[in-house]
Every structure is written in structure tokens, then in C-alpha cells.
Amino acid sequence: MKEENILVTGGTGMVGVALQRELPRAQFLSSKICDLTDPGATRSLFKQQEVERIIHLAARVGGIKANSDNLATFCYENSMMNNNLLHTAQKCGVKKILSLLSTCVYPDIASYPLTEEQIHNGPPHSSNYAYAYAKRMLDVQSRAYRDQYGCNFITAVPNNLFGENDNFDLENSHVIPAIIRKVYEAKQSGGNVLLWGDGTPLREFTYTPDLAKILHLMLENYDDPTPLNIGNTVEIEIKRVASLIVEIFDFKGELKWDSTKPKGQFRKPSDNSKLLKLGWSAADYTPFPDALENACHWFAENYPKVRGVA
Numbered sequence: 001m002k003e004e005n006i007l008v009t010g011g012t013g014m015v016g017v018a019l020q021r022e023l024p025r026a027q028f029l030s031s032k033i034c035d036l037t038d039p040g041a042t043r044s045l046f047k048q049q050e051v052e053r054i055i056h057l058a059a060r061v062g063g064i065k066a067n068s069d070n071l072a073t074f075c076y077e078n079s080m081m082n083n084n085l086l087h088t089a090q091k092c093g094v095k096k097i098l099s100l101l102s103t104c105v106y107p108d109i110a111s112y113p114l115t116e117e118q119i120h121n122g123p124p125h126s127s128n129y130a131y132a133y134a135k136r137m138l139d140v141q142s143r144a145y146r147d148q149y150g151c152n153f154i155t156a157v158p159n160n161l162f163g164e165n166d167n168f169d170l171e172n173s174h175v176i177p178a179i180i181r182k183v184y185e186a187k188q189s190g191g192n193v194l195l196w197g198d199g200t201p202l203r204e205f206t207y208t209p210d211l212a213k214i215l216h217l218m219l220e221n222y223d224d225p226t227p228l229n230i231g232n233t234v235e236i237e238i239k240r241v242a243s244l245i246v247e248i249f250d251f252k253g254e255l256k257w258d259s260t261k262p263k264g265q266f267r268k269p270s271d272n273s274k275l276l277k278l279g280w281s282a283a284d285y286t287p288f289p290d291a292l293e294n295a296c297h298w299f300a301e302n303y304p305k306v307r308g309v310a
């Protein structure tokens with residue numbers, strides 16, 4: 001199958017831009033080319049171009065605040081995009097779709113590390129339940145199209161992602177881009193930095209160029225209906241992330257924590273052993289400090305022309 005006939009939805013987002021380097025001849029879609037919440041626009045898209053395989057990244061994405069302030073919007077937009085895309089792709093004979101879920105769809109109370117079969121075992125964390133249920137339905141939809149029509153629709157479960165072209169809007173960014181921006185701007189202005197929570201939660205982070213390679217590997221080699229955890233499983237304390245960013249920018253001001261603000265789940269380690277059996281190795285992930293340094297340098301070089309700032 002030709003790389004030219006791979007369509008990447010969400011091709012202009014953070015993961016999409018990383019995939020542009022991994023699959024340079026694929027077709028990359030933005031919401032301006034086709035609003036996937038619109039069934040008519042989605043149908044027209046497939047009339048215009050030949051598509052054999054899809055990497056479905058398009059989603060309404062955000063951090064804790066954006067999720068909890070916009071529960072209905074996250075539910076509506078993600079459900080509509082997923083419904084329209086899978087339904088139209090099946091009708092148009094698309095051979096394979098690889099869609100992204102997220103580790104935040106896992107139950108709030110679960111056995112650690114998170115294994116794929118636990119996804120539907122209980123309610124997700126209350127802060128992002130609408131996004132989580134819409135994403136869980138993407139697993140259900142993918143399996144339903146496989147069972148009824150024989151479609152090779154598969155799903156991957158990344159953990160927290162970061163990298164070049166992240167979203168640095170403080171109203172809806174994730175933890176790493178928010179800290180990068182706050183520390184960088186405080187360094188420029190000579191001020192201090194106030195971060196949400198208390199810095200104690202542990203998180204796993206995956207660098208988007210690594211994720212792009214894993215998605216390529218899955219597109220070629222994974223055909224199983226079970227979702228696959230694909231993140232780097234090294235756990236890092238948020239405080240450690242902040243202190244690395246402070247070092248990278250050589251920030252000399254004060255870093256304070258606002259413990260009245262939500263800090264999310266304490267930890268949610270995931271199990272990527274099935275991915276490791278597929279041919280990816282733990283050593284293939286870029287070491288976290290190197291990846292973080294790349295992301296910080298990219299931000300500094302492109303500031304203020306970065307998403308969420310300009």
C-alpha cells in the first residue's frame with residue numbers, strides 16, 4: 001500500500017506535525033480543510049482523494065481546566081468526529097484506521113500498571129469524564145465496525161505527550177507546555193513562577209517524534225482489536241519536570257506551587273509490554289531530559305510565534 005494513500009486527520013496538531021517527518025508523503029488534514037464534526041464535509045473529503053489507510057489524530061484536546069470547563073464540547077466534538085470518520089471510511093472501503101485514545105480514559109480506580117483490558121472497568125476521573133467516555137467509545141466503535149464489516153480498525157493508547165508544536169495556551173495546555181511557557185516568560189520579565197497543584201504527582205511522558213515512529217510501526221504491523229498502550233512508562237514527578245525546565249532555561253527566580261488548584265490523579269502508570277513484543281524497545285524512547293531540552297529549545301527559538309501565545 002502506498003504512503004501517498006495514508007490520510008492523517010489532525011495532521012496540523014502536535015502529533016500530526018511529528019508524523020509529517022515520519023511519513024512525509026502522506027496526506028495531512030486540518031480542521032480548515034475538513035471539519036470532521038460535519039457529516040457532509042466528511043463525506044465530501046472521501047470523494048476528493050484516494051484513501052487506503054487513516055491515522056486518526058483529530059480531536060478536541062486539552063488539560064484539566066479545558067476539560068472540566070468544557071465537558072459538553074469535548075463530548076460532542078470528539079464523538080461527532082469519531083462517528084463521522086469511521087462511518088464514512090467504512091462506506092468508502094478504507095482498509096485500516098489507527099485511532100488514538102489516551103491513558104486518561106482508564107478508570108480512576110484501577111490496578112497498576114494500567115493494562116489494556118481495564119479500559120472499561122469503571123468510571124474515569126471526574127475532571128475529564130466526557131472526553132474519556134468519547135474516547136472509550138472510539139474503542140467500542142472500532143471493534144463494532146470490525147465485527148460487523150470486517151474493518152481493520154485498531155486503537156493506540158498514548159500517555160502524556162509533549163514535543164515541538166505543542167499548545168502553550170495556559171487556558172487549555174497540558175502540564176509540560178504550561179511549565180515551559182511560565183518559566184520562559186518569568187525569565188524574560190524577571191518575575192516568579194506559580195504552578196498548579198503541589199508537584200507531587202507522578203506522570204509518564206512520551207516525546208512526539210517517538211510516538212510518530214510507534215504509530216508507523218503499528219500501522220504496518222498491528223492488526224489486533226485490543227487497544228495497545230504505546231507510551232514511555234518511566235514515571236517522573238511533576239516537581240522534577242519543573243526543576244529540569246528551570247535548569248534548561250537557567251531561571252533564577254522563585255518557583256511556587258498553588259495547592260488550591262487541582263492536581264489530577266496521583267499516578268497512573270501504564271503497561272507497554274505488548275508494544276515491546278511488537279518490535280519497539282524501551283531503549284528506543286528518547287531519554288526524557290534530552291527530549292525536554294529539545295522541546296524547550298524549540299519553544300525559545302519560536303517564541304512568541306507558537307500555538308497559544310501568538
Ligand code: NDP
Nearest residue numbers: 010011012013014015030031035036057058059061102161
Ligand atoms: P492537537 O490539539 O495538537 O491537535 C488537534 C488536531 O485535531 C489539529 O490538527 C486540529 O486541526 C484537529 N481538529 C480539531 N478539531 C477538528 C475538527 N472538528 N475537524 C477536523 N480536525 C480537527 O492534538 P495532539 O496532536 O496533542 O493530539 C493528537 C491525538 O493524540 C488526539 O487524538 C489526542 O486525543 C491524543 N492524545 C493526546 C495527548 C496529549 O498529551 N496531547 C495524550 C494522549 C492522547 P486544526 O489545528 O486545523 O484545528
